[in-house]
Amino acid sequence: MTTIFDNEPRTEAATRGDAFGRWIGSHPVWALVIAVAVIFALWLVLAPWPAGLEQVFGKKLIFINALFNGITLGGLYFLVATGFTLIFGLMRNVNLAHGSLYLFGGYMGYEATQWTGSWLFSYVIAFLSCAVVGIAMQFFIFRRMEGQDLRQTLVTLGLSIVFSDLMVWVWGGNAIQIDTPDYLDGPVVTPIVVAVRSSGETVFLYYPAVRLVIFAAAVVIGVGMWLALNRTRVGVMIRAGVDDRDMLSVLGYRVQLLFVAVFAFGAGLAGMAGIVGGTFQSLSLGEDSHFLLASLVVVIVGGMGSIPGAAIGALIIGLSEQIGTVYFQNYSTVLSFLIMVIVLALRPQGLLGRR
Amino acid sequence: MSSIAERLAAAGTGNAIELRGVSRLFGALRALTDITLSVRPGERRAVLGSNGAGKTTLLNCVTGDFPPTSGTVRFFGEDVTVLPPHERIRRGLRRTYQISLLFQRLTVRDNVYLACRGVSRSRFSLVRTRASDPIMQSVAELVALVHLEDVADRLVGELAHGQQRQLEIALALAGAPRFILFDEPAAGLSPNERRDLVAILTALPAHIGYIIIEHDMDVALRVVESVTMMHNGRIFKEGAPAEIEADPEVQELYLGGGHG
Amino acid sequence: MALAETTRQAPLGVGEAQRGGEFGRWVSRHAAILLLGVFMVIFPAIANDFFLRQIAGWTMILGMIALSLMFLGGYGGMVSLAQMTVAGVAGYMIAVLGVSSLPKVSFFWPWWVAAPLAIAIAVAFGTLAGALSARTEGIYTIMITLALATSFFYLTLQNWPIFNGFNGFTTIPAPHFFGVHWGDPVPLYYMILFFAALSYAAVLYVSRSPFGLALQGVRDNPRRMEAIGYNVTAHRIAAYAFAAFIAAIGGILLVWQNNQISPFSVDVGVVINLLIIAVVGGLGHPIGPFIGAFIYVILRTFALDALVAVGLDGRRFQTLIGLGFLIIVLFSPDGVVGLWRRWASRVGASDGRSGR
Numbered sequence: 001m002t003t004i005f006d007n008e009p010r011t012e013a014a015t016r017g018d019a020f021g022r023w024i025g026s027h028p029v030w031a032l033v034i035a036v037a038v039i040f041a042l043w044l045v046l047a048p049w050p051a052g053l054e055q056v057f058g059k060k061l062i063f064i065n066a067l068f069n070g071i072t073l074g075g076l077y078f079l080v081a082t083g084f085t086l087i088f089g090l091m092r093n094v095n096l097a098h099g100s101l102y103l104f105g106g107y108m109g110y111e112a113t114q115w116t117g118s119w120l121f122s123y124v125i126a127f128l129s130c131a132v133v134g135i136a137m138q139f140f141i142f143r144r145m146e147g148q149d150l151r152q153t154l155v156t157l158g159l160s161i162v163f164s165d166l167m168v169w170v171w172g173g174n175a176i177q178i179d180t181p182d183y184l185d186g187p188v189v190t191p192i193v194v195a196v197r198s199s200g201e202t203v204f205l206y207y208p209a210v211r212l213v214i215f216a217a218a219v220v221i222g223v224g225m226w227l228a229l230n231r232t233r234v235g236v237m238i239r240a241g242v243d244d245r246d247m248l249s250v251l252g253y254r255v256q257l258l259f260v261a262v263f264a265f266g267a268g269l270a271g272m273a274g275i276v277g278g279t280f281q282s283l284s285l286g287e288d289s290h291f292l293l294a295s296l297v298v299v300i301v302g303g304m305g306s307i308p309g310a311a312i313g314a315l316i317i318g319l320s321e322q323i324g325t326v327y328f329q330n331y332s333t334v335l336s337f338l339i340m341v342i343v344l345a346l347r348p349q350g351l352l353g354r355r
Numbered sequence: 356m357s358s359i360a361e362r363l364a365a366a367g368t369g370n371a372i373e374l375r376g377v378s379r380l381f382g383a384l385r386a387l388t389d390i391t392l393s394v395r396p397g398e399r400r401a402v403l404g405s406n407g408a409g410k411t412t413l414l415n416c417v418t419g420d421f422p423p424t425s426g427t428v429r430f431f432g433e434d435v436t437v438l439p440p441h442e443r444i445r446r447g448l449r450r451t452y453q454i455s456l457l458f459q460r461l462t463v464r465d466n467v468y469l470a471c472r473g474v475s476r477s478r479f480s481l482v483r484t485r486a487s488d489p490i491m492q493s494v495a496e497l498v499a500l501v502h503l504e505d506v507a508d509r510l511v512g513e514l515a516h517g518q519q520r521q522l523e524i525a526l527a528l529a530g531a532p533r534f535i536l537f538d539e540p541a542a543g544l545s546p547n548e549r550r551d552l553v554a555i556l557t558a559l560p561a562h563i564g565y566i567i568i569e570h571d572m573d574v575a576l577r578v579v580e581s582v583t584m585m586h587n588g589r590i591f592k593e594g595a596p597a598e599i600e601a602d603p604e605v606q607e608l609y610l611g612g613g614h615g
Numbered sequence: 616m617a618l619a620e621t622t623r624q625a626p627l628g629v630g631e632a633q634r635g636g637e638f639g640r641w642v643s644r645h646a647a648i649l650l651l652g653v654f655m656v657i658f659p660a661i662a663n664d665f666f667l668r669q670i671a672g673w674t675m676i677l678g679m680i681a682l683s684l685m686f687l688g689g690y691g692g693m694v695s696l697a698q699m700t701v702a703g704v705a706g707y708m709i710a711v712l713g714v715s716s717l718p719k720v721s722f723f724w725p726w727w728v729a730a731p732l733a734i735a736i737a738v739a740f741g742t743l744a745g746a747l748s749a750r751t752e753g754i755y756t757i758m759i760t761l762a763l764a765t766s767f768f769y770l771t772l773q774n775w776p777i778f779n780g781f782n783g784f785t786t787i788p789a790p791h792f793f794g795v796h797w798g799d800p801v802p803l804y805y806m807i808l809f810f811a812a813l814s815y816a817a818v819l820y821v822s823r824s825p826f827g828l829a830l831q832g833v834r835d836n837p838r839r840m841e842a843i844g845y846n847v848t849a850h851r852i853a854a855y856a857f858a859a860f861i862a863a864i865g866g867i868l869l870v871w872q873n874n875q876i877s878p879f880s881v882d883v884g885v886v887i888n889l890l891i892i893a894v895v896g897g898l899g900h901p902i903g904p905f906i907g908a909f910i911y912v913i914l915r916t917f918a919l920d921a922l923v924a925v926g927l928d929g930r931r932f933q934t935l936i937g938l939g940f941l942i943i944v945l946f947s948p949d950g951v952v953g954l955w956r957r958w959a960s961r962v963g964a965s966d967g968r969s970g971r
Binding site: 092094096141149150151153154155157158159160161162164165166169289292293296297299300304329330331332333334336337340341344345348349 | 694883891
């Protein structure tokens with residue numbers, strides 16, 4: 001047992017590196033297409049646009065803003081969806097109350113900032129309060145109906161209805177915004193040129209600092225999770241459980257501990273994402289289903305149970321929503337929908353999912 | 356790989372089942388390695404080997420439950436390697452499963468009915484089948500063949516294990532089979548039921564061939580004319596039942612050391 | 616999928632074999648549903664417009680749409696949350712293609728062009744939803760169909776050229792033909808009753824047809840279905856098309872009864888309430904969705920006053936619905952139909968004992 005767990009991650013990481021090289025070797029055309037696309041995208045972002053391009057697509061500033069908003073929104077979606085996908089992967093539990101946990105975390109964080117005045121501290125409160133709710137759900141309900149995935153899903157549905165109604169009761173139906181802390185308020189200058197004035201003066205992009213910081217935090221959390229799943233004993237147990245359900249029986253009674261821990265962690269992340277959402281946008285009635293939908297689409301596109309899949313899915317959906325809102329106002333949701341349809345048609349298990 | 360001459364040869368042999376270089380991988384695990392096997396129409400063949408020898412995987416590659424990783428599968432000369440299972444079944448292939456795969460919440464009669472309907476037309480019909488329809492006659496005959504008349508209107512989930520095994524066989528005999536794959540049909544049957552099974556197998560019309568995987572040598576060697584031995588995903592011996600029984604290597608590996 | 620109670624029915628063919636003497640037994644076996652039918656036919660004589668429209672009309676329309684969910688879930692093992700959306704597509708299409716208060720958006724085609732086209736478009740949408748989720752199994756179906764349903768809600772909310780955004784459509788009249796104004800309470804009631812009874816009977820009949828039996832085979836064991844000659848994916852998609860047809864008719868009736876449709880007719884709450892209706896009623900029998908719809912409509916209409924009467928906040932109606940749903944899922948997964956069956960079999964068993 002111990003030897004299996006200690007050896008596996010290293011060998012797998014090694015083969016993964018080779019796999020990348022082998023993939024390029026076996027798909028030279030695709031590798032070229034992707035490389036060209038990446039270079040073109042970089043040029044779009046970094047270089048000032050020629051006049052012809054601006055005539056067709058509008059100002060570069062608008063595009064770059066949509067791009068940045070999309071990427072940072074992707075970071076937020078990743079925070080929400082990653083807990084969802086982890087819970088699904090390990091327990092086959094489609095937690096339809098995940099959006100409610102997001103909203104609950106946001107409200108608790110709002111209360112915490114009101115009481116303590118500390119934005120950072122509110123994350124602790126949101127994480128803990130949602131984790132407690134998650135633990136209660138796993139311990140009192142799902143433990144009793146293991147393996148009955150449809151029934152579990154229906155229970156989460158019932159809970160989400162009750163939660164959302166109770167939250168309207170407590171916090172009302174109006175939108176609430178969490179204030180950005182002073183030290184992150186306002187824009188920062190980025191090294192990206194959005195235009196060159198006729199005077200020859202270059203104009204750089206100003207972008208809200210808080211969004212960049214939060215995106216960086218999402219990346220750090222994502223990388224941290226990936227490392228935790230690949231380099232720690234518990235992480236390897238979780239991954240083994242996601243890949244092979246029979247593995248879990250080897251763990252005996254500890255499997256319950258693992259389930260509770262993952263549920264708490266996933267719920268806690270959703271709660272922290274609630275504060276991010278409350279700072280970026282606002283918290284209100286209906287945001288729970290908005291973020292539940294986002295998690296569903298992200299996870300369907302990225303692949304169930306895969307953390308890197310959630311990251312890619314979140315990025316794609318965040319970008320498609322923001323770019324859609326700017327360029328196809330009446331059909332922006334259709335864009336994410338189309339992406340989902342195409343992925344489902346070509347790869348029903350999602351981009352990085354396993355059968 | 357395969358020259359035109361080779362392909363012509365394969366099509367011309369008129370074998371019921373023809374496997375060429377079939378391999379199947381599960382991740383890094385090689386379940387089948389380079390299997391080449393041909394079975395004539397009407398031939399009855401046993402595939403023997405210890406657990407994990409790749410026998411059931413072999414059947415799954417023939418039916419398409421799992422496609423082979425490489426190699427070709429031909430059914431009566433036609434290349435069926437990439438066809439979905441239901442297309443192969445409609446061409447006259449049938450199979451039973453080692454662990455009964457039945458419709459637990461339907462009656463015995465409905466289970467057999469579905470099997471008969473599956474290889475006939477109007478599978479999508481919204482009109483109920485009348486009692487006078489010829490298909491109902493075949494359903495009744497199949498139910499009688501496996502001695503399940505008394506429980507014909509019970510739900511399959513309520514049946515005893517042995518009865519479920521019998522039903523498993525009835526499903527494979529529906530329609531006009533040309534070739535059947537039996538995966539351990541005798542497992543879990545009582546001695547009486549085993550006798551019935553042998554009677555059913557020997558009474559099959561001569562043009563229907565089959566491959567049978569069976570641990571019970573008394574059953575297996577009595578109902579076949581040839582035997583293929585498998586070990587670690589490869590074929591290592593083929594011959595008549597008497598030859599195989601007498602082979603010292605086989606005796607050492609399987610028959611002597613008990614099976615399981 | 617322990618939700619769908621086993622559907623126990625007479626074996627194939629019986630009834631057709633010995634028709635003459637069977638009629639009396641058939642009547643007594645179906646006494647409850649026949650009585651209900653008679654009651655529904657004479658209901659307009661004893662009820663006022665409020666009960667016809669707000670209680671009976673809503674029950675039958677929501678029951679029909681939930682019936683399409685029951686057909687997929689109970690017989691096919693596919694719990695689709697897209698059925699309300701299919702109904703919504705049909706409802707929106709009748710408003711876009713037919714008559715509404717928006718001459719700039721609607722086409723003002725006559726109902727006999729608009730209604731069949733609306734149904735066709737909705738069936739196409741429902742079949743597409745099926746094609747997308749049919750290749751995946753079990754729990755994925757819920758996720759994919761929920762994502763489809765929510766996407767459609769946001770589309771209607773954001774899109775002005777076709778769906779008229781937030782406002783939706785109002786003043787959509789029910790048709791007028793054979794000299795009858797079908798929007799009047801009593802004719803509308805009978806039209807809804809006709810289609811509800813028809814779809815109930817159709818689902819019951821089809822459940823014993825080759826197609827319906829094969830669908831139940833797919834539910835119990837898709838792999839074996841492949842191994843006896845069925846194209847499982849095609850069967851699933853066909854089931855979605857059949858279910859979409861029922862939901863689409865329900866959607867058009869919904870609009871004719873309501874005279875309006877907006878994004879909030881297809882929002883996530885409505886989509887989920889429809890699942891609640893089907894599950895609470897029971898996925899084991901086609902009567903379940905109608906029972907669920909009746910309970911839901913009664914609660915929706917009277918719970919507010921009842922909650923206030925016992926000193927609670929009337930606005931907590933959704934909490935009540937949610938808790939009721941949780942209780943059913945936790946303690947009687949096969950819904951009210953399952954409760955009733957268990958009660959009936961217990962009574963039957965004790966009768967048998969005392970008779971001996």
